[in-house]
Amino acid sequence: MEKIKIAVLGLGTLGQGIITMLNTQREQLAKNAGCPIELGRVLEKYLTKKRGIPLPEGMCTNRWEDILNDDSIQIIVETIGGIEPARTYILQALQGGKSVVTANKDLLAAYGQELFRAAREAKRDLYFEASVGGAIPIIGPLRQSLIADRLSQVMGIINGTTNYVLTKMEEENSSFEKALQEAQDSGFAEADPTADIEGHDAARKAAILATLAFHSQVNFNDVYAEGISKITKEDMALARNLGYRIKLLAICRNDGEVIEARVHPALIPLDHPLSGVRDIYNAIFVKGPELGETMFYGVGTGQLPSASAVLGDVVAVARNIRYDCQGRLNMVENRILPILPIEKVKTRFFLRLLLKDEAGALAQVTDILGQWGVSIARLVQIVLDSGDAELVFVTHEVANGQMQQAVAKIRQLAVTKKVLTLLRVEDSN
């Protein structure tokens, strides 16, 4: 039986995990692919660097051409990450007749359309299960089992680092800084955690999910992103008292005319299934008029879960090569639905204000809210020892632009000492 040779680009954590599993699962992979899957070549910039896994002499190269021009290699597994040189390598591989498996969410979220078109034109596969949710199978179902439905919503917790931080803050009453430090110490946050904390990582994944779910190209730049660094433990405690938990959510909606795509912290009801998703776990809800609602849950990151997802893709592509049906799942050229700007998105809000203890202070605030069409669902007033008053509002739905303008006006009031918090509330599921 023919064997299928793959090349792994990059020897970081994921690359090493894949090579390890190629060995440990050799028999199972061969059985399911219908032929042996072998490591043909590894691309690695620093040839002399010590690695945790043994590789045969001559397996590594630092010249991409060695792999691109090697006709015996049929599948490229890209684990370099980032935009360049990954983008160029993937495009050249597809044009050169090789299929590609990648976990590169940065690249897919920025250049998805270009990559999907290249795969389509080359009639080769581009698979990317590990780009979202680690080993949680979400990309496959969106491209296959769920394809008969007109999906209206994808919503979830898709960043493990921020979920870990928020869980620690809530359960251990930690400050954001302390919880982040703990996450870094445990290896759940990068030394530079910006992409996670500011919601950019989740926004990239949201772009990929929305593109697949709605058959309309959504890029990273289309996704509104707001991070968790301003959340305080006081916010959490107050939210909790009102029956909510604060989570970093990705929310993508499609009403057939326009797409909403946003990532931000939000209050969700304690009895919502997403509110029970703790630590580094991810969960994604998919909704459609026919299927109803289905949820996918699991650890969204990690060396072996991600390697497992990548190798699931490798097996699928190997089957496609054996049956000569590569490119079968490639997306047709998408129609492009417009993206609703965040100002026009309607949500409920959680607003905390610190006001001077003056007669008529509340009236001034509610007056402005009323002028901007913000109606109040709940109001809690807390008199502080300082004599100042803290007001906690939960509003009904209002366009984000109007709410922002109302808050800007409130900030200018003489009675306003501080706008403590402005967060969205998501409870329509």
Added chain:
Amino acid sequence: MEKIKIAVLGLGTLGQGIITMLNTQREQLAKNAGCPIELGRVLEKYLTKKRGIPLPEGMCTNRWEDILNDDSIQIIVETIGGIEPARTYILQALQGGKSVVTANKDLLAAYGQELFRAAREAKRDLYFEASVGGAIPIIGPLRQSLIADRLSQVMGIINGTTNYVLTKMEEENSSFEKALQEAQDSGFAEADPTADIEGHDAARKAAILATLAFHSQVNFNDVYAEGISKITKEDMALARNLGYRIKLLAICRNDGEVIEARVHPALIPLDHPLSGVRDIYNAIFVKGPELGETMFYGVGTGQLPSASAVLGDVVAVARNIRYDCQGRLNMVENRILPILPIEKVKTRFFLRLLLKDEAGALAQVTDILGQWGVSIARLVQIVLDSGDAELVFVTHEVANGQMQQAVAKIRQLAVTKKVLTLLRVEDSN
């Protein structure tokens, strides 16, 4: 562009849902399949029966040969259910060069091996996403995304009717009979609910899941099944006091040597994610050494969710036909791992006894438990108004056969008025 014609066998709820969605999703199905998908023929025994959906003149036939011999029909969608004539039709369709999509769990759980072999030999597709979990994509991921892992466990709530009944019993303090009546009135239970209530439906689905997850044929007869009809609201309240909820679970395990496959009510901890799965929802946990744990959740039944799953399969098969790669996912001939008999399965137990109020009664019971190797984790004694004593035990792990023998001995004691309840406890997840 060529179109692909399908025939729908059976015009029940599911069949009608599929035909309806073929119309409402016409454009989306065509776009994703790469060509139009059209209804070619419908097989229906009672041609004159009034149906909820309009069909063109001559679309229905009651002669299977009209469809089998029609070469323009490439995909058979079987929604008749039950063993015969569905089995014969599917086998003949495959042998005749047609691919098959079915939701027929009874048939797959009893004759899976025969059907899989027929598909393999004919090099045609046999897809069955809707056979387990309605629109929850679980079959697809087990056959594809999760294929690189050596799965060790599949566990879940996979029968909506019983979960609805148990939810009502717990939340409304209903008796089993009353809750079942309510389920029937709401259309969530059949007029004859035996297959659901006695765990047979869940056992069929468990057989299918175990076969796919462990690459070893598991049939309905291999799955130990025990239903929920003996559960009382007292059991539920006592379990709750001890920190548990009672659910009908399907549990399939594979240690590489032997397979465990069983369906029975069990106590699960309140903080276990499955304990929060209410009403007609289903949830399935899949575990493997590399991927960790992932869960799939959603409504496990219903006309449109199931039709949506069937049509997802139809699109996949249509793509395969266009690319001439049918049979690609067919299972290789499985090795057959032995099934561990229930007597040898080790679990924890929840045991309720009604004893006469006599000195030494408890000692007699614990003596027998000790003789059979049953060690006690928790014990609650309740003195009843009658003067009798109720004892509630939670045991450590013990082989089911030993526990059964201990309980048989306890039943014979003169001090034993009644063995009220014997249920398993699952908290190792």
